[in-house]
Amino acid sequence: MPRTGKPFSVRMTNAGPLGWVSDRDGYRYQPRHPETGRPWPAIPPTALAVWEALAGWPAGPEACLVNLYDPQARMGLHQDRDEAELDAPVLSLSLGAPALFRFGGTRREGPTRSVRLEAGDALVIGGASRLIFHGIDRVLPEDPDLFAPRPESRFGDLLPPGGRCNLTLRRVTRSDASPTA
Numbered sequence: 001m002p003r004t005g006k007p008f009s010v011r012m013t014n015a016g017p018l019g020w021v022s023d024r025d026g027y028r029y030q031p032r033h034p035e036t037g038r039p040w041p042a043i044p045p046t047a048l049a050v051w052e053a054l055a056g057w058p059a060g061p062e063a064c065l066v067n068l069y070d071p072q073a074r075m076g077l078h079q080d081r082d083e084a085e086l087d088a089p090v091l092s093l094s095l096g097a098p099a100l101f102r103f104g105g106t107r108r109e110g111p112t113r114s115v116r117l118e119a120g121d122a123l124v125i126g127g128a129s130r131l132i133f134h135g136i137d138r139v140l141p142e143d144p145d146l147f148a149p150r151p152e153s154r155f156g157d158l159l160p161p162g163g164r165c166n167l168t169l170r171r172v173t174r175s176d177a178s179p180t181a
């Protein structure tokens, strides 16, 4: 991460024309993977369909950040503000293990609350809430499924059992668009 060069506990990659990257120099969006130099893969059509249904924004997302949480990973309280377009919402899609999502207001010092995000949950952070502080306190244990024990990970080699995946879709560049809902 910036300054220290220490990695985040959440591993990240991207899909879409622009990907969010962080290194010692800071945070930015760029069209290519920093190590392979290749363009990011396309945003999955199902994620685009959820954006169309829920975002209330006429232009499609340009960035899909893929956050991979090992069971011990967490994400500190932060604002999403590296986008030139701050009028468009951020759409977050949760998969895998549930997690405790903490959110407050637009000041870091303000009060916060937490909600449990489950697999399949879609969260729109937009409008007056676009710049709220938020983070992931912790990944929660999955409810045991008595009928289909599943010790192996649903995410193959990417995550151990009990891991969580979050897709965060964003508009990055400014357009003349305005909300549709």
Ligand SMILES: O=C(O)CCC(=O)C(=O)O
Pocket (backbone or CB within 6 Å): 065, 067, 075, 080, 092, 094, 101, 117, 134, 135, 136, 166, 168
């Ligand atoms: O994993 C989550 O639910 C939150 C992700 C997030 O806040 C981010 O990627 O900026």
Ligand SMILES: [Fe+2]
Pocket (backbone or CB within 6 Å): 078, 079, 080, 134
């Ligand atoms: Fe965020």
